Amino acid sequence: MSEGQDGSAPRRGRRTADAPAGRDALLRAATRCFADNGFEAASVRMIASRAGAAPNLVAVHFGNKEGLWLACVDLLTETFAPTIAALTAMANDAKTPLRERLRLAIGMTAGYYDRQPDLRGFVARASVEPPPRSEIVSERLLKPLYEAACPLIRQGIDAGIIPIDDPAIVFVILNLSLGQPDRVASALALISPGHPVEETAIRMGEALSQLLLNGNER
Numbered sequence: 160m161s162e163g164q165d166g167s168a169p170r171r172g173r174r175t176a177d178a179p180a181g182r183d184a185l186l187r188a189a190t191r192c193f194a195d196n197g198f199e200a201a202s203v204r205m206i207a208s209r210a211g212a213a214p215n216l217v218a219v220h221f222g223n224k225e226g227l228w229l230a231c232v233d234l235l236t237e238t239f240a241p242t243i244a245a246l247t248a249m250a251n252d253a254k255t256p257l258r259e260r261l262r263l264a265i266g267m268t269a270g271y272y273d274r275q276p277d278l279r280g281f282v283a284r285a286s287v288e289p290p291p292r293s294e295i296v297s298e299r300l301l302k303p304l305y306e307a308a309c310p311l312i313r314q315g316i317d318a319g320i321i322p323i324d325d326p327a328i329v330f331v332i333l334n335l336s337l338g339q340p341d342r343v344a345s346a347l348a349l350i351s352p353g354h355p356v357e358e359t360a361i362r363m364g365e366a367l368s369q370l371l372l373n374g375n376e377r
Contacts, residue, residue, distance in 0.1 A: 181210070181212045181216045181220065182216075182220045184210040184211065184212055185206060185207065185210045185212055185216060185217060185220060185221070185227065186227075186230060186231060186234055187210070187277070188206050188207075188209035188210035188212075189201070189206045189210075189227050189228070189230075189231050190231045190234065190235070190277045190278070190281050191209065191277050191280070192205055192206045192209060193228060193231060193281055193284060193285070194276075194277055194279075194280025194281040194283075194284050195280065195284075196284075197284050197288060198224075198228055198285070198288060198292060201224075202224075203217045203224050203227075206224075206227070228292070229295075231281065232295060232296065232299055232300070235278050235281060235282070235300060236299055236300060236303075238275065238278055239278075239300060239303065239304060242267070242268075242271055242304065242307075243303055243304060243307040244307075245267060246264060246304075246307040246308050246311060247307050247310075249263065249264055249311050250307075250310040250311040250314065257314055257315060257318055257320065258315075258320055258372060260311065261311065261315050261320065261321070261368075261371075261372055262368050262372065264308070264311055265333065265337075265364050265367055265368050265371070265372075266361075266364045266365075266368070268333060268334070268337050268364070269337045269340075269360045269361065269363055269364030269367075270360060270361075270364070272337050272338050272339075272340060272360065273340050273359075273360035273361075276341065279338045279339060282296060282300055282301070282338070283338060283339065286301065304334075305326075305327065305330050308326075308330055309326045309327075309330070312326040312329050312330060313326050315329075315372070316329075320372050321371055321372065322371070322373065323371070329371065332367075332371075333367060333371075336363060336367055337360070337363055337364060337367065340359045340360040340363065341359075343359055343363055344356045344359040347359065
């Protein structure tokens, strides 16, 4: 627990004047706790402690832990919206060469996941949990993202740029490879020390572009 400005520990459930509102703080803390521990292991008390809030605020704002988890999904759905819009715009951009648009999309995805550790962890954890949580994450987060990316991927396949003929496989390869830059960085450090951790996402995006976009554009 962090100390107050006078060196004393802050009182449980009390927030400083410049701290985020209780609901927002609980949402951010819950997203991180669910990402790190999964739904069952992330207790209300753990989430409240990380948020610096009283546990009863979960019931006040969300009803229960399930309601809090669903509110996290709502928040992440909003977070995905600009990326979905950008992918749709790239697919409809007839002025920019297709290969360049594909490279931009891969780079954007790498950078996005690199900047959103809570989101990527939440999705990765929830996608392997039992229904209904895995189904909710699939329907509300993964499928809308795939539906936005699919037309651009299909264009790359049809043009002979992407050498894999299944858009879903391409999508999964990209998102699994780019969606956990921290784990990739750890693996690189184990097998080949010296790789700059802060450059992992960029280098992975460049590597995937080279691997996936080596076909000939017709």
